[in-house]
Amino acid sequence: MRVRLEDVARAAGVSPKTVSRVLNDEANVTDATRERVRAAMEAMDYRPHPSARSLAGNRSFLVAMLYDNNDNPASTYLAEIQDGVLEACDAHRYSMMVRPLRMRDGDFIRRFDALISDHHPDGVVLTPPITDHAPLLKRLRERNVPYASVSPLRHGKTIGVAMDEQLAARAIVEHLLELGHRRIAHVIGIADHGASRWRLAGYREAMAAAGLSEEPALVVQGAFTFGSGVEAARQLFSLAKRPTAVFAANDDMATGVMWAAGEYGLKVPHDLSVCGFDDTPLSRQLWPALTTVQQPSREMGKIAAEQLLSVLRGNPGRLVQVPFSLQIRGSTAIAP
Amino acid sequence: MRVRLEDVARAAGVSPKTVSRVLNDEANVTDATRERVRAAMEAMDYRPHPSARSLAGNRSFLVAMLYDNNDNPASTYLAEIQDGVLEACDAHRYSMMVRPLRMRDGDFIRRFDALISDHHPDGVVLTPPITDHAPLLKRLRERNVPYASVSPLRHGKTIGVAMDEQLAARAIVEHLLELGHRRIAHVIGIADHGASRWRLAGYREAMAAAGLSEEPALVVQGAFTFGSGVEAARQLFSLAKRPTAVFAANDDMATGVMWAAGEYGLKVPHDLSVCGFDDTPLSRQLWPALTTVQQPSREMGKIAAEQLLSVLRGNPGRLVQVPFSLQIRGSTAIAP
DNA sequence: ATGAAAGCGCTAACAT
DNA sequence: ATGTTAGCGCTTTCAT
Numbered sequence: 001m002r003v004r005l006e007d008v009a010r011a012a013g014v015s016p017k018t019v020s021r022v023l024n025d026e027a028n029v030t031d032a033t034r035e036r037v038r039a040a041m042e043a044m045d046y047r048p049h050p051s052a053r054s055l056a057g058n059r060s061f062l063v064a065m066l067y068d069n070n071d072n073p074a075s076t077y078l079a080e081i082q083d084g085v086l087e088a089c090d091a092h093r094y095s096m097m098v099r100p101l102r103m104r105d106g107d108f109i110r111r112f113d114a115l116i117s118d119h120h121p122d123g124v125v126l127t128p129p130i131t132d133h134a135p136l137l138k139r140l141r142e143r144n145v146p147y148a149s150v151s152p153l154r155h156g157k158t159i160g161v162a163m164d165e166q167l168a169a170r171a172i173v174e175h176l177l178e179l180g181h182r183r184i185a186h187v188i189g190i191a192d193h194g195a196s197r198w199r200l201a202g203y204r205e206a207m208a209a210a211g212l213s214e215e216p217a218l219v220v221q222g223a224f225t226f227g228s229g230v231e232a233a234r235q236l237f238s239l240a241k242r243p244t245a246v247f248a249a250n251d252d253m254a255t256g257v258m259w260a261a262g263e264y265g266l267k268v269p270h271d272l273s274v275c276g277f278d279d280t281p282l283s284r285q286l287w288p289a290l291t292t293v294q295q296p297s298r299e300m301g302k303i304a305a306e307q308l309l310s311v312l313r314g315n316p317g318r319l320v321q322v323p324f325s326l327q328i329r330g331s332t333a334i335a336p
Numbered sequence: 337m338r339v340r341l342e343d344v345a346r347a348a349g350v351s352p353k354t355v356s357r358v359l360n361d362e363a364n365v366t367d368a369t370r371e372r373v374r375a376a377m378e379a380m381d382y383r384p385h386p387s388a389r390s391l392a393g394n395r396s397f398l399v400a401m402l403y404d405n406n407d408n409p410a411s412t413y414l415a416e417i418q419d420g421v422l423e424a425c426d427a428h429r430y431s432m433m434v435r436p437l438r439m440r441d442g443d444f445i446r447r448f449d450a451l452i453s454d455h456h457p458d459g460v461v462l463t464p465p466i467t468d469h470a471p472l473l474k475r476l477r478e479r480n481v482p483y484a485s486v487s488p489l490r491h492g493k494t495i496g497v498a499m500d501e502q503l504a505a506r507a508i509v510e511h512l513l514e515l516g517h518r519r520i521a522h523v524i525g526i527a528d529h530g531a532s533r534w535r536l537a538g539y540r541e542a543m544a545a546a547g548l549s550e551e552p553a554l555v556v557q558g559a560f561t562f563g564s565g566v567e568a569a570r571q572l573f574s575l576a577k578r579p580t581a582v583f584a585a586n587d588d589m590a591t592g593v594m595w596a597a598g599e600y601g602l603k604v605p606h607d608l609s610v611c612g613f614d615d616t617p618l619s620r621q622l623w624p625a626l627t628t629v630q631q632p633s634r635e636m637g638k639i640a641a642e643q644l645l646s647v648l649r650g651n652p653g654r655l656v657q658v659p660f661s662l663q664i665r666g667s668t669a670i671a672p
Numbered sequence: 673a674t675g676a677a678a679g680c681g682c683t684a685a686c687a688t
Numbered sequence: 689a690t691g692t693t694a695g696c697g698c699t700t701t702c703a704t
Contacts, residue, residue, distance in 0.1 A: 004697060015675045020699060028673050047453045051396065052697035054387035055680050075415040083405055083436055095455055097431055100419055117383045119431055227621030256621070262598045263623065285563030285592070287599065340681060351691045356683060364689050388681035391696050 003044045012040040023048060050095070054120075061094050063308060064121040066112075066130050069100035076280055077297055078127065081150055084301025085125050092309050097121065103133055112136060116143060123147060123308045125301075126160070129193045148308035148317065150300055153194035159317035161303040165195060165277075168293045168324040169202025169247070170209075172275050175291070175326060176245045177210050180335035181273060185218040185243035187232040187253050193224075199249045199277060218243055222253045229256020237264045244272060244335045251276035251283045254290055258331065269333035279327055288330025296322055339380045348376040359384060386431070390456075397430050399644060400457040402448075402466050405436035412616055413633055414463065417486055420637025421461050428645050433457065439469055448472060452479060459483060459644045461637075462496070465529045484644035484653065486636050489530035495653035497639040501531060501613075504629045504660040505538025505583070506545075508611050511627070511662060512581045513546050516671035517609060521554040521579035523568040523589050529560075535585045535613060554579055558589045565592020573600045580608060580671045587612035587619045590626055594667065605669035615663055624666025632658055 005023070009016045014037060021029050022037040029037075040046075054060045065085050067078055082098060089096040099115055101108060115121070123146040130136065131152040140147050149160035176184050186203045189196035200219070207214060220235050222228040229248055233256060236243055248254035254276030258268050266272045268288060275291040276283060283290035303320050311317040341359070345352045350373060357365050358373040365373075376382075390396045401421050403414055418434060425432040435451055437444055451457070460483040466472065467488040476483050485496035512520050522539045525532035536555075543550060556571050558564040565584055569592060572579055584590035590612030594604050602608045604624060611627040612619060619626035639656050647653040 051387040051390035055391050056699040076411040079411040385681050392683040
């Protein structure tokens with residue numbers, strides 16, 4: 001049958017409480033005893049019963065990852081974040097549950113409350129755009145649920161992980177400028193997402209620094225999808241004075257731009273340079289491959305979870321900055 | 337503080353056991369009592385403590401969804417399955433955990449064992465291609481863990497959900513035949529996946545039924561990715577006698593084929609008809625939109641989970657067949 | 673540094 | 689049809 005803590009205690013010749021101390025890395029156990037208990041656990045392949053631990057200790061060893069399955073960024077991005085969070089949770093013997101929530105639904109907060117009441121997660125990982133939902137953040141604080149965010153908009157006391165997206169956007173636009181482009185267009189993502197704001201700001205910053213005044217017709221609204229990239233590009237290509245380069249706020253839209261370029265007989269990169277953001281698998285599979293910004297999504301998920309787990313252990317947590325890296329590939333070239 | 341079962345019992349004027357009976361939909365409670373208890377639960381916003389239930393009842397109310405994050409189909413497909421499974425679990429007040437496992441790793445089975453020992457899920461949902469991993473299926477049976485599969489290869493006594501992919505593939509090829517195409521190529525998915533086999537078989541069946549003998553050069557290997565679709569298409573377009581239509585085993589590869597068509601100056605659908613399989617969001621965003629087979633992934637995830645939950649309740653489970661539907665769109669037209 | 677006793681919130685087994 | 693009792697496997701006091 002199941003090996004219990006009591007069995008380990010008997011085998012190691014100590015009391016159950018001592019085994020419990022070892023299990024939870026608590027103080028007041030001599031190294032010798034600790035070692036003996038560890039050996040017994042190992043030998044018997046002891047697995048603590050999560051429900052028993054949770055019931056007695058009043059903690060669930062459970063982390064919930066919240067995402068928006070309605071208004072969300074590309075599913076591949078979320079899948080990578082999820083994998084990273086899972087990796088960190090596994091390493092610390094926490095389990096993870098995923099919760100799709102629709103921010104736009106009226107019962108958003110109620111459904112969140114139900115999640116907490118029903119499952120008692122010890123903490124929560126927030127992914128964009130949920131990271132910036134003010135009522136939710138308020139509720140989390142009210143209910144005293146620790147949380148960590150991936151790419152939150154407000155970098156106050158929030159813990160989690162972030163990348164300097166504005167700087168990255170600026171860098172990629174500077175790359176286009178160095179190639180001699182002057183008429184550089186930008187396709188914006190969903191309006192109120194932090195990602196959209198930062199990338200637009202970086203674009204503006206680079207253009208201004210180069211002494212170029214913003215041309216409103218070159219900045220068009222998209223929605224992070226391939227289709228919206230196609231639409232946006234059609235608008236741009238219908239202009240009397242076309243852009244020679246397009247910086248789309250993510251790879252899916254950039255792919256749409258490249259697609260539309262084909263429709264208009266524009267050769268990428270000869271007639272038009274295109275770049276994106278995210279470095280999705282797709283970006284490498286395109287021909288020409290897409291110049292983009294690498295965002296280490298999986299790593300970011302892992303870091304966010306680690307910061308949360310640190311807080312759960314009573315240690316401090318912080319907002320970790322991760323570096324970006326430009327992936328210069330075939331879709332960008334000297335301006336025509 | 338927390339409302340406990342005992343509190344509800346007191347409020348309703350019954351014993352704890354009776355409340356427990358109501359909570360678990362057990363017999364031997366009069367309708368009147370049941371109603372009174374229900375009302376008390378509602379009034380007090382009672383939430384049973386999952387760990388206490390699990391510890392005392394020796395069941396976890398937990399379902400684990402296994403997927404391969406290495407060799408997997410498109411992440412959007414998995415995300416949809418996941419959403420469906422989650423929906424069903426929620427409805428039955430089960431929680432769900434996700435487990436990425438790498439089938440190709442040596443410790444695959446060991447990691448599965450750890451999952452069971454550490455978390456005690458009441459059941460497991462298998463997604464392709466894990467559905468067909470013989471050693472895993474064996475282990476599941478040995479450990480007596482109920483499971484349901486999404487699109488399993490062997491339809492023995494397996495419960496879960498399936499779609500007649502071979503028939504669907506045949507139907508879509510017949511659609512091409514009706515348009516007058518004779519030189520129809522097929523791009524195969526990852527070799528040992530059930531999906532690849534069925535779709536290839538359907539292609540062959542349709543071609544044979546039309547009296548066309550198979551031309552080996554028209555059947556090329558892909559790997560379910562956009563890039564592999566591009567590669568495969570380049571092979572096909574380099575042929576002395578090009579195909580006039582291509583049926584790719586999924587939408588990502590079909591998109592790659594359309595992309596490659598652009599490189600070769602082939603206009604879709606005028607010069608070349610292209611169709612895929614899955615009806616991913618992408619397929620509708622392309623221009624022309626992709627003719628494809630709609631596979632109700634979210635629904636399939638939900639059904640698989642429901643069958644599993646049915647078994648967990650002690651009821652029979654079965655392999656539910658879901659219908660496919662052809663989505664005829666702009667990428668297919670009369671043969672040139 | 674270690675242990676004994678009590679109990680977390682629920683359900684199983686056995687009454688009645 | 690309903691109630692009583694005794695745990696489930698662990699952690700929390702509080703001793704020593």
